[in-house]
Amino acid sequence: MSRTVYVNGDYLPEEEAKISVFDRGFLFADAVYEVTSVLGGKLIDFDGHAKRLERSLGELGMPMPMSRDALLQIHRRLAQENDLEDGLIYLQVTRGAADRDFAYPAPDTPQSVVLFTQSKPGLADAPQSRTGIKVVTVPDERWGRRDIKTVQLLYPSMGKMAAKARGADDAWMVEDGAVTEGTSNNAYIVRDGVIVTRHLGTEILHGITRAAVLRFAREAQMRVEERAFTVEEALSADEAFVTSASAFVMPVVEIDGQRIGTGAPGRVATRLREIYLEESRKVAV
Template identity: 55%
Template sequence: MEQIVYLDGAFVPVAEAKVSVFDRGFLFADGIYEVSAVLDGKLIDNDAHLARLKRSVGEIALPLPETLERIVGIQKELVARNNLRDGLVYIQVTRGASIPRDFLFPKAAKPTLVMITSEKDIVNSASARTGIAVKTVADIRWARRDIKSVALLAQVLAKQAAAEAGCQEAWMIEDGKVTEGGSSSAFILTRDDVLVTRENSSAILPGCTRKAVTKLAEERQLRVEERAFSVEEALAAKEAFVTSASLFVQAVVRIDGQTVADGKPGPITGRLREIYIDFARATAV
């Protein structure tokens, strides 16, 4: 069956989905995106993702062409049309197409709304059992990382460098501290059993999975500290892991070729992954 995508009011086969070469997402990266996970054909923690979508478009004065309620309906129909059981729904909103090309916001352009699905077995991922390796890179991104912009070139370069080094993720470093992963939030568990993750600010994206995992950890009496940490502190930690919609919770077992603890996923990481998956299934819509 050919994949179906949603584009500006219509569900169409992927081969028929066309966006103008004058679309500002293509010319200026003038757009916002969001990604929600799907388990058993249902959307995971979707309200948090749509709330972040609304915030991000608001930060760049980009109007949503549909209500959030209608977007949920489109997501669900797209999942059904593609018979998606486990995977992801990607949403992208741009400021639309305008001729001629101009830096200023166009007065008459209609925003472009695209949604696509992809299959991924997040729960049974092999890397969840073995853990992943990360490579550190300089954080060269712009100053508003709290906005989920489609301008992802810095992350592309970071993740490419990680892949070429045999790693599955990049950790970006600024002023000697870890900001976040190329497409994930970063955590460590210190030797005195404190869960540490960077505090929300314009320096990082406010991760939806990060938020849920932090809350679930606190509900189970784990002490959580929101602050920056260094690579050296991560290497000295009991455990390290990342969170995202496309990974849930996955252990980091190597950083720049050096092992974290015994080089295997730790028990707290494993337990938090189980708890998050239980939460995801219980609250899926």
């Protein structure tokens, strides 16, 4: 059975969904996106994703296409129509369709809004959360505004494939000797009980899961440092992990072929995953 997707006001079977070949998301990656997790049929941290969507659009001079409440209702309807218990809902907003030109089209050009679901049964119980993942490092060669969640994802995709070619699960990107982030997640190390993750700026995405995890860590009296860390620091760390909307808190047990800590998921990452899932489920909508 095909999925029901949302395209510009219509709920359609996926095989009937269409976007113009002149859409600027297709031609220029002139678009932003969000991915919201669903656990037990409820949305995790929806408000955070909606706020970041609004910020990303604003940085590109685009308005919100509709109110947050309207977006919430679309998310809920798609989850219901697709019987989505555990999984993800993808949202993309583009500047719309116009004749191909590097200059932006007229401000009144209708935006394109697309949403679809991805079913992932047992999302919160991923086996890798118990074994950890392996990462490799690659140069960070993306554009400079990584704080805007655009659909310009070719280089992260290349990084992911480079990791797979080297027998790893993901890549951490490195700029001027310091780790920025993973291909689709924020990166952390733990040294002497202190959680270290890169400070916010234009170099990394301002992760919604990152914000929640750091808040929970501080509430649990864990020490946190928001600063750049080097690959050398990561290799000598006691443990490492990543966070994202789809992976939650995921331990990292190997970097560039070198075992991190004991080579097994660490105590801090394991506890933060438990706290994040427990607290996020309490306030899911």
